[in-house]
Amino acid sequence: MTTTPATEPLKFAYWVPNVSGGLVVSNIEQRTDWGYDYNVKLAKLAENNGFDYALSQVRYTASYGADQQHESTSFSLGLLTQTERLKVIAAVHPYFWHPAVLAKWLITADHISGGRAAVNVVSGWFKNEAVDLGVRWLEHGERYRQSEEFIRVLRGLFDSAEKGPFTHQGDFFQVHDFQLKPGPVTSEGRPHPEIFQGGNSTAARAQAGNVADWYFSNGKDFDGFTEQYLEVNQNAALAGREGAVKFGLNGFLVARDTEKEARDVLEEIIAKANPEAVEGFRSAVQQAGPSTGDGKGMWADSTFRDLVQYNDGFRTGLVGTPEQVATRIVEYKKRGVDLFLLGFLHYLEDVEYFGAKVLPIVRELEADLEKTGDPVAAR
Numbered sequence: 001m002t003t004t005p006a007t008e009p010l011k012f013a014y015w016v017p018n019v020s021g022g023l024v025v026s027n028i029e030q031r032t033d034w035g036y037d038y039n040v041k042l043a044k045l046a047e048n049n050g051f052d053y054a055l056s057q058v059r060y061t062a063s064y065g066a067d068q069q070h071e072s073t074s075f076s077l078g079l080l081t082q083t084e085r086l087k088v089i090a091a092v093h094p095y096f097w098h099p100a101v102l103a104k105w106l107i108t109a110d111h112i113s114g115g116r117a118a119v120n121v122v123s124g125w126f127k128n129e130a131v132d133l134g135v136r137w138l139e140h141g142e143r144y145r146q147s148e149e150f151i152r153v154l155r156g157l158f159d160s161a162e163k164g165p166f167t168h169q170g171d172f173f174q175v176h177d178f179q180l181k182p183g184p185v186t187s188e189g190r191p192h193p194e195i196f197q198g199g200n201s202t203a204a205r206a207q208a209g210n211v212a213d214w215y216f217s218n219g220k221d222f223d224g225f226t227e228q229y230l231e232v233n234q235n236a237a238l239a240g241r242e243g244a245v246k247f248g249l250n251g252f253l254v255a256r257d258t259e260k261e262a263r264d265v266l267e268e269i270i271a272k273a274n275p276e277a278v279e280g281f282r283s284a285v286q287q288a289g290p291s292t293g294d295g296k297g298m299w300a301d302s303t304f305r306d307l308v309q310y311n312d313g314f315r316t317g318l319v320g321t322p323e324q325v326a327t328r329i330v331e332y333k334k335r336g337v338d339l340f341l342l343g344f345l346h347y348l349e350d351v352e353y354f355g356a357k358v359l360p361i362v363r364e365l366e367a368d369l370e371k372t373g374d375p376v377a378a379r
């Protein structure tokens with residue numbers, strides 16, 4: 001199997017800063033705010049600067065450099081009511097929800113927003129948080145069994161609106177004769193709210209092939225992305241869903257007028273890292289990729305430097321001039337990335353700079369790619 005570039009224009013998402021401390025665990029000055037008013041302004045700015053999606057992250061216990069934390073589903077709904085085109089993806093842990101309750105939330109949010117609600121199903125790494133809230137912590141593989149069942153039930157419920165009442169007797173969830181009324185909004189390009197998933201382990205890759213619409217990768221270099229792309233696509237083909245999974249890649253983007261300025265920002269972020277918070281986070285994420293038998297998965301080989309951006313976003317290498325960053329973005333597109341999930345230091349300023357300076361070059365390079373197959377050679 002080879003990698004094939006997506007033919008659609010690349011899509012862009014941003015991490016909603018619904019937690020304090022921004023997207024890096026560093027004492028560097030950040031002009032990013034975690035509050036609602038700031039986030040509404042940001043969401044409106046983002047949808048006018050080329051962003052199709054925003055992702056609200058979920059954590060309940062303020063920790064590891066984040067002192068304040070807004071809940072993901074309510075925050076997402078707030079942003080949906082204040083925007084016109086942006087799709088907002090709310091992250092959820094299956095161990096805190098009944099899938100039918102979440103499906104009801106999603107469909108109501110979908111109706112309020114005209115078909116712009118989406119969900120990111122995450123299988124969790126924060127054991128102490130779950131235990132503090134009275135949830136029995138399942139080991140890694142079992143959490144994925146639960147998450148996959150959760151997504152299957154969501155899909156069954158979405159279908160129930162047309163097909164009739166849905167029943168499911170599973171190991172984790174039960175639904176008896178239940179029909180979603182209303183069903184999903186009819187919206188271009190998707191039959192129901194899109195289902196994203198986070199997690200990069202072998203179990204996560206199997207789940208993506210079996211049931212997800214989108215696979216989110218932590219920050220990776222070219223080979224690190226390709227390796228996941230091939231395996232997930234293979235899994236999808238085995239599940240009779242060839243080509244059904246789309247790929248999102250995380251990256252922390254620092255674009256400045258000169259390469260030196262951009263690199264200096266990155267080095268300052270790392271030099272001013274909060275070591276205690278980074279090490280605390282490292283210890284908590286031992287419950288993710290590092291806890292698996294084959295050592296594959298998120299944070300399995302992250303260095304201290306990587307962990308300063310808690311989704312390995314520096315590894316994607318989106319640091320430099322607009323031209324350099326745009327070129328690298330399109331190189332990833334050639335390898336099969338459909339969407340970039342971006343984090344920034346000073347969100348309002350950086351999102352605007354991205355829309356004005358980086359995105360136009362990305363679109364030019366994509367047009368070249370359509371014509372020649374190699375945008376770099378064509379320039």
Ligand SMILES: Cc1cc2nc3c(=O)[nH]c(=O)nc-3n(C[C@H](O)[C@H](O)[C@H](O)COP(=O)(O)O)c2cc1C
Nearest residue numbers: 057058122123124198199200201216288289297298
């Ligand atoms: C893009 C992305 C976003 C994620 N967002 C969250 C989140 O908001 N909350 C959370 O607890 N985990 C989040 N995760 C991590 C998942 O919980 C993941 O399933 C878990 O860390 C296990 O990872 P593994 O399958 O690689 O071992 C995210 C993962 C990715 C790739």
